Amino acid sequence: MQFQLVWTLAQLLVLCSGARPDNNFDITDLVFGGKLADTIPAAYGDFNSDELFDVFVLRDNFKTVQILFGSDDKPLLQEGPKCEYKKFHITGVVPGDFDGDAYMDVMFTVRREGEKDEQGVYINWGGSEYMNCTKEDEEPLIVMRGQPLALDYDKDFIIDLFGMDAHGERRFWIFKKPQDGHRKPPDAIGMKKAKGGELRVPHSHAIIDLNKDFTADLVLATMGGFEIWHGTEDEEAFVYSHEIPLIVGNYDAHIGQAIFLDVELDGSLLMVVPLCFDAKCRNSTIFVHHGNHFHDLHIDFKDDHNEVWGFVTPEHDNWANQVISLRGGDFNLDGYPDLLATLSKTPGQTQTFLLENVPCEKLACSHMKRTFAIRWKALAPFANGTLMGSFYDFYNDGVLDVILVEKTANGTRPVAFRNSLDYDANFVKVIVLTGLSNRTGPKKRTPLGRKKRTYGTNLPGPRIEYNTTTQDGDPQHGASAQLPQSAYFALHLPYTTFGLGRTPNFVDSLTVGLSNHSRTWTQLIPNSQMIVVPRPIDQTDKWKAQLFVTPSKLILMSVVALGGICLVILLLILILYAKEKREDRIQRSLEAHRFHFDAM
Known part of the structure; x- marks a missing residue:
């Protein structure tokens, strides 16, 4: 009985110390505080360098850009600075350091009046x-025509841009640190044309290491396919390699944004492309480029009521449906990346669903070992009317939740879904920063316990990979790219979360690489967050890495819980000790009385 009491109290303390609430999946009020209607997520980043990631949103019918600061307290996203405009129609946001002062700037694109694609x-x-x-x-x-791709062209940790100028010519725009305190316009550098022809608008360009040499390559979406330009350390920066032609067929197709995922958990980042075979998207599928060919995954779009869904037909002037988009993240922490996609079964009726990465048991999968299965009820209670979804870690604990945009009678509103895993899973969370510092900024104590000044911002392009051993003794090798895309609401998180499943083993090795340089760290503790600062870029032995077990305030709460358990145990020991002393005193009194009685 005494042990049961101690155990019950201990469980209560541990439950109270957890950062996540009960089994309420709808945490919209907890996250947004009920005050942020007409809010559309546009990008993510740590603007105020507090190691809690912020959300850059568009409001007031795309005339306001605002930062919602991540917080430990309610609401979990709190209103920060904003810029309001009367004439601008803002189409996209890219956070990054564009002047080398280590502070995050907010680049945004505005649709020019009377122009279809000019920004x-x-x-x-x-x-x-x-x-x-x-x-x-x-x-x-x-x-420019279309929205830009953010990258670091000249390896100086200052963010640059790529895109088409107003004349349709390919350009890199290179930003530099201001001289004498005066910012200058970026330098425009031309790019050689390849046989692929005109760039696609909207596009899905990416800066990502595809050939595993730890140098980011440039993937360009063209009208005829995808051009692959390998990154080099030469002055030219990128050299044309080859073209991946589009899927051939006699159909009126809509080709969506390509994303890049380690679909089969083998360290290869594969191109994943959503596609409609017909103009109304009644016949939809997902292709994966693997082994020099596109493979149809033959996704089953029939729901539990045998009704057929498909991707939402693209509309040029509709921000949510401008292009078919997929967003990746390991929702169940099993190591295999999953997808979020918005589907429709009748015009005007849309819903965002989770597509889980599962083993492929169909012969039609050809050479692919994995496919995606739609989990029709995974995001309940949110149903019809969700226009877009993206992953976000509200509690900074490695478990990916979901931000959705829901259609209302008066416009849109953001809603938040809490991911409640039904089993214990491990993870490693990795962030690669630019490493630029600013000594004039105030020192801050971060939620992870660091006392520091501003130290780096979003960095696109690094390759991150790991090796570990599963419970069954099999090797597991995964890879990811940080911030490979930035245009058209790509909504990539500025960090990488690797799910390790139920594996409690140490991560054997974790490698971070960029600009043809890499460094490996060994024997990492699961359920930890790793912050990497790759500076100087050519001296990997000086790269800094800090490891924090169980991110956020869980460390403090765990200590509080453990201390509380110890106090309860100590209190019980004192009570039992006092009770024992009292019983001893009574027994001695009885024995003394018995001795007295016998003497008489």
Whole structure:
């Protein structure tokens, strides 16, 4: 009985110390506080360098860009600085350091009036806790067709851009650190044309290491397919390698945005492309490029009521349906990346679903070992009317939750879904920063216990891979790219979460590489967060890495829980000790009385 009491109290303390609430999957009020209607997530990043990731959102019918700061307290996303405009129609946001001061800036694109694809590029320059709003009457830094891809062209940790200029020519725009305190417009560098022809708009360009040499390659979406440009250390930066032609067929197809995932958990980042075979998207599928060929995964789009769904037909002027999009993340932490996709079964009726990465048991899968299965009820209670979904870790504990945008009578509103895993799973979370520092900024104590100044921001392009051993003794090898895409609501997280499943073993090795340099760390503890600062870029022995077990305030809460358990045990020991002393005193009194009686 005494042991049961101790155990019950211990369990209560542990449960109270957890960061996640009970089995309520709808945590919209907990996250947004009920105040953030008409809010659309556009990008993610740690703007104020507190190691809690923030959400960059568009509001007021795309006329306001605002930062929602990640927080340990309710609401989990709190309103931060914003820039409001009257004439601008904002189409996209890219957070990053564009002037080398180690503070995150907010680049945004504006659709130019009367132009179909022409965009103006502006930057709200950031500080430690604020951003300076660009004035509407200022000329754009760049005028381009389509939205830009963020990358680090010249390896200086300052973010650059790639895209088409107003004349349709390919350009890199290179940003530099200001001289004498004055910012200059970016330098425009031309790019050799390859046989692929005109770039696609909307596009799915990517900066990602495909040939495993730890140098990011450039993938360009063209009207005829995808051009692969291998990254080099030469002055030219990228050299044309080959073209991947589009899937051939006699159909009126809609080809969506390509994303890149380690679909089969073998360390190879494969191109995943959603596609409609017909104009109304009644016949949809997903292709994966593997072994020099595209393979149809033959996704089953029939729901439990035998009704057929498909991707939402693209509409050029509709932000949510401008292009067919998939978003990847390991939802169940089994090591295999899953997908979020928005589907439709009748015009105007849309819903976002989870597509789980599962073994492929169909002969039609050809050479692929994995496919995706739609989990029709995985995101319940959210049903019809969700326009878009993306992964986000609300509790900073390695488990990916979901932010959804829901259609309402007055427009849209954001909603939040809490991912409640029904089994214990392990993970490793990795963040690669730029490493630029700013000594003038205030020191901060972060939730992970570090006391530091601003130290780096979002960095696109690094390759991260790991090796471990499963419970069955089999080797497991996974890979990912950090921030490979930035345009058209790509919504990539600025970190990588590797699910390890039920494997409690140490991670044998974890390798981070960029710009043809890499470094490996060994014997990492599961359920930990690793922050890597690859600076100087050519001296890997000086790269810094910090490992934090169980991220966020779980460390403190665990200590509190353990201390509480110890206090309860100590209290019980004192009570039992006092009870024992009392019983001893009574027994001695009885024995003394018995001795007295016998003497008489």
